[in-house]
Amino acid sequence: MVGLAERAARAAGELVHRGRPERLEVMATKSSATDVVTAMDTASEELLVRLLRDARPDDGVLGEEGGATGGTSGITWVVDPIDGTVNYLYGLPGYAVSVAAVVGAGAPEERPDPRTWTAVAGCVHDPVSGRTWTATRGGGARLDGAPLAGPADVPLGEALVGTGFGYTPQRRAAQARVLSGVLPHVRDVRRSGVASLDLCSVGSGWLDAYYERGLQPWDHAAGALVAQEAGAVVRGLAPDEPASERFCLAAAPALAARLGDLVAGLDPLREEEA
Numbered sequence: 174m175v176g177l178a179e180r181a182a183r184a185a186g187e188l189v190h191r192g193r194p195e196r197l198e199v200m201a202t203k204s205s206a207t208d209v210v211t212a213m214d215t216a217s218e219e220l221l222v223r224l225l226r227d228a229r230p231d232d233g234v235l236g237e238e239g240g241a242t243g244g245t246s247g248i249t250w251v252v253d254p255i256d257g258t259v260n261y262l263y264g265l266p267g268y269a270v271s272v273a274a275v276v277g278a279g280a281p282e283e284r285p286d287p288r289t290w291t292a293v294a295g296c297v298h299d300p301v302s303g304r305t306w307t308a309t310r311g312g313g314a315r316l317d318g319a320p321l322a323g324p325a326d327v328p329l330g331e332a333l334v335g336t337g338f339g340y341t342p343q344r345r346a347a348q349a350r351v352l353s354g355v356l357p358h359v360r361d362v363r364r365s366g367v368a369s370l371d372l373c374s375v376g377s378g379w380l381d382a383y384y385e386r387g388l389q390p391w392d393h394a395a396g397a398l399v400a401q402e403a404g405a406v407v408r409g410l411a412p413d414e415p416a417s418e419r420f421c422l423a424a425a426p427a428l429a430a431r432l433g434d435l436v437a438g439l440d441p442l443r444e445e446e447a
């Protein structure tokens with residue numbers, strides 16, 4: 174399964190990287206004016222769906238741009254055709270294709286909830302650098318075939334922390350408040366605009382931690398498996414809560430506990446979006 178995830182992610186990565194037009198325009202907006210779709214997001218998702226369904230016609234597919242297609246095998250492919258669409262739109266060299274196979278996703282017409290599913294294989298491919306992260310549940314995580322070191326369990330004050338922002342003004346205002354409370358307690362903060370790569374960076378030890386409220390399932394399904402299989406704790410806002418749209422935190426165990434407590438005490442949406 175991970176081989177298929179990698180083949181599909183590489184093919185879609187090649188399409189979006191080589192095929193990026195000089196002048197790329199916003200084709201549509203979704204949750205807000207900042208939540209954009211380009212023609213290449215759609216083309217990449219069409220290619221992913223075709224490759225996955227051709228290879229495994231009984232599996233379902235859940236894609237960022239096209240919603241859900243049902244299957245009978247119990248496996249659902251959760252795909253982000255371009256994670257980091259805003260970077261891609263501007264020509265910034267940071268975006269990725271993310272492909273994960275999950276079990277327990279439920280019926281395709283229901284709103285998928287990552288708290289009920291288990292990712293079994295995943296691939297995040299960065300077509301700009303050519304790097305490819307892969308992971309299988311219980312089988313470890315790799316970057317270009319080499320096992321990942323995993324994150325170091327550093328004190329909070331020495332942690333380089335990645336985060337990201339959602340697209341609605343209300344969520345952004347809440348995220349800004351959390352960020353202003355986190356920043357004085359950590360070494361520094363990074364916002365790459367690519368959640369899947371942030372999670373892979375935690376797995377690679379390039380970031381000590383990553384947190385974000387409001388990720389969609391396709392943003393984190395593959396990257397969370399990579400981080401987890403590399404030795405990170407991947408969780409929700411409460412220590413025993415799985416990662417979901419509500420919250421996703423990835424770090425080595427003691428740092429995850431410290432950062433999770435800090436963010437939980439600051440987050441104005443913790444009750445509202447529970």
Ligand code: IPD
Binds near residue numbers: 255338366
């Ligand atoms: C976005 C990116 C970004 C994160 C946003 C996501 P998209 O995904 O992963 O880093 O902060 O929450 O929506 O829209 O580019 O696929």
